[in-house]
Amino acid sequence: MIPPETLVYLFMAVAAIGSTISVYYAIFEKDLLKAVVFSAIQSTFYAFLYFLLMAPDIVLVYLPVAVGLIPGVLIILISKTEREERVDEEAS
Amino acid sequence: MRRLVKTLVLVSIILGFSFILTVASEYFIPGESVRPLAVFYLSTTFNPWLPYLTVYSPEAVTAIVWDYRGLDTLFETAVFYLALIAGIALARGISLKADPGNEGGLSVIVKTVTRITGPMIVAVGASIGLHGHLTPGGGFQGGATIAVIPLIIIITFSVFFVIGKGVTKDKMLVLRSFGLVGIGLTALAALIIGLAVGKTAYVFQNMAKPTSEVSLPAYFNESLVSGTLWFFNLFEMIAVAAGFTIAFLLLTYPENKEGENA
Secondary structure, eight states: OOOHHHHHHHHHHHHHHHHHHHHHHHHHOSBHHHHHHHHHHHHHHHHHHHHHTTOHHHHHHHIIIIIIIHHHHHHHHHHHSOSBOOOOTTTO | OHHHHHHHHHHHHHHHHHHHHHHHTTTOOOOOSOOHHHHHHHHHTTOTTOTTTOOSOSOHHHHIIIIITHHHHHHHHHHHHHHHHHHHHHTTTOOOOOOTTOOOSSOHHHHHHHHHHHHHHHHHHHHHHHTTTTSSOOHHHHHHHHHHHHHHHHHHHOHHHHHHTTOOHHHHHHHHHHHHHHHHHHHHHHHHHHHHHTOOOOTTOOSOBTTBOOOOOSEETTEEOTTHHHHHHHHHHHHHHHHHHHHHHHHHSOOOOTTOOO
């Protein structure tokens, strides 16, 4: 039988790897709207991590700011510019 | 496909480093005992048997944020206020007026869901903010949660609807200034009481100290308010919610298109 503490650590490891993968996808996504969604997924994983690390105060400030406000502000910003990220042809 | 391969490489690098760290942790294991500083905070945050050291708040984080290191938090609030002043200064000359002819926004389904969830979010935010001295949370957390609702309403109903309902930049600025004045007066509360009754008191004082007998009430009507903490949380919540609302109003105001005169 796996002790519950190990299960918590296992879940934390999965959440940490998930957040790293989300960051990778957010950086390399050309569609900026999708990148914002990946960034929000990363924030959700971080919120889980904070909760499992027993920092509920940080969870409560992180959830509205990183999952609600920042994606909202970024989506407003994207709606004022362009949705696709332009690739410099000489660089690629 | 290429991205999947890169993701696998990324994951294997992370797992490899984790394995190395696991081996390395054989030589360095952090102790499980609580550090002396944490022991001090945990043993004094709610301890009626130490009346000159306690804060009467079972929530150690809020006690630290607004009592043990209250001045830091005051200046953090000031930084947020200055950032907002800069935002308003950048958007100067823009007048936000209600436009009843502009019926923008999303579909009826989204609007109805927003109407139902809006009061719920405000209730949750108020609960987080006003119970900040009892449970995890506090003024900033509650205010940031409440600030989500103006953003959602602006996106689902359009910014003109919000302004038409009376949520204008100037009114929010008044509300925000009210919150900040409240924070300032709460910080000076013990000093004002001390001057009135002719006793020694300090700025940012909450409970009685050995050199000062002035103390704010820890209980109000037999429920715990932890002296200044409840008032700090209330005013911070108002200030943060109003401040974020101003930022969203300024960000979402449509700009003039090219060749169109203001």
